[in-house]
Amino acid sequence: MTTDGxxxxxxxxxxxxxxxxxxxxxxxxxxHRMWLDVTDLLPGDPTVLAPDLPGFGDSPAGDDVAEGLGAPAGTPSLEVAADAVAAVLREAGVERAVVAGLSMGGYVAMAVLERHPDLVAGLGLVDTKSTADDDAARARRLELADTVLAEARVDAVLGMRSAVLGATNRVARPDLVDRVEGWIRDQGPAAVAWAQRAMAARPDRTAVLEAFDGPxxxxxxxxxxxxxxxAAEHLVAALRDAQLTVVPRAGHMTPNESPEPVAxxxxxxxxxxxx
Ligand code: MLT
Structure with missing residues (x-):
């Protein structure tokens, strides 16, 4: 299949x-909107590019209209997502970049590193891990994918609006809970199901990090x-040239809970x- 477009x-x-x-x-x-808090704070005046991953945000739903809901084309896999990232960057004239991702975005960044190593001049792993799911986690993802498709709504993942925040900000930052909820409600059930199935199928990519000698x-x-x-310490141990930042009083959404240290x-x- 082609990932162009x-x-x-x-x-x-x-x-x-x-x-x-x-x-x-x-x-x-x-x-992509989850990165906007960080973008303006970045030192060194870099160009910042942020794709919407398959089916999310403004990315097209694709031609596989599974269950009549519209889904990204092809078999759900992070390898497909990584190839699509490489394709859209190539189309924009980008041959080399610093690639960073949060959580699922980190899984995709590691797949880009494995499949398109020439593209990656530096790697940023934010609130993510290199290990695969265990059987129970995989089963929960597949069930969640079936649920959002059957309900034709994303309500089954709305619990993430607070689960992604740290214990401190769940209480202290109701504005952030509302913001995350708004972002989740803007996504379609087919994209949510596709991503859950893709993440369930992902392999352990620790060895990919061990082979990377860039910053x-x-x-x-x-x-x-x-x-x-x-999980972050496991990533640092696998990488040859990694620096660790632990952000105090923040949970999984460090770019929004505490954008300065991330930038x-x-x-x-x-x-x-x-x-
Ligand atoms: C994310 O924030 O992207 C998710 O927590 C990733 C996952 O479900 O493993």
Whole structure:
């Protein structure tokens, strides 16, 4: 299958020419807007590109209208998503970039690194992990995919509006709970199901990190319950040249709960990637 035209690429910021662009991959079940808090804070005036992953945000639903709801084309897989990211970047004239992703976006970034290593000048892993799901987690994802398709609504994932925040911000930042809920409600059930099935099928990519000798940053909220600090330490141990940022009083959505340290870590990664 071809992945050309599968994704919509957003230019969040047009920076100085001749610099490596920063590509930001969003988490589940969100879209590029989750990166906007970080974009303006990034030092070094980089160009910032953010695709919407298959079926999310402004990306087309595709031609596979499974269950009549519209779904991204093809078998759900993060490899398809990674190839689509590489294709949309190539189409935009980008041959090399610093690639960073949050959670599901991190899984896709690791798949891009495995399948398109020449593209990746630096790697940013934010609130994510390199391990695969266990059987129980995989079964929960497949059930959730069936539920959202059967209900033709995304209500079954609305619980994530607070689960993605840290214990502190669940109470202190009702504005963020509302914002995340709005982003989730804007997504379609077919995209949610596709992504759940794709994530259920993902392999352990720790060995991909072990083989990468470029610069990397790992960022994690100290209150992240979905990809906890232990998962971040596992990433740092696998990478040869990684710096770790643990963000205090933040959960899984560090780019929104505490954008400054995330921008600073990604800015440092860009500097290191330029050498
Ligand atoms: C995300 O934030 O992208 C999700 O927590 C990823 C996942 O479900 O593993």
């Amino acid at each position: 599968m994704l919509r690429l957003h230019t969040l910021r047009r920076g100085a020419p001749g610099r490596l662009p920063l590509v930001l991959l969003h988490g589940f079940p969100l879209d 990397a940053v790992v960022v994690v909220g100290e209150e992240d319950e979905l990809s906890p600090p232990a 600073s870590a990604l800015g440092g990664l860009l500097r290191r990637a330029h050498g």
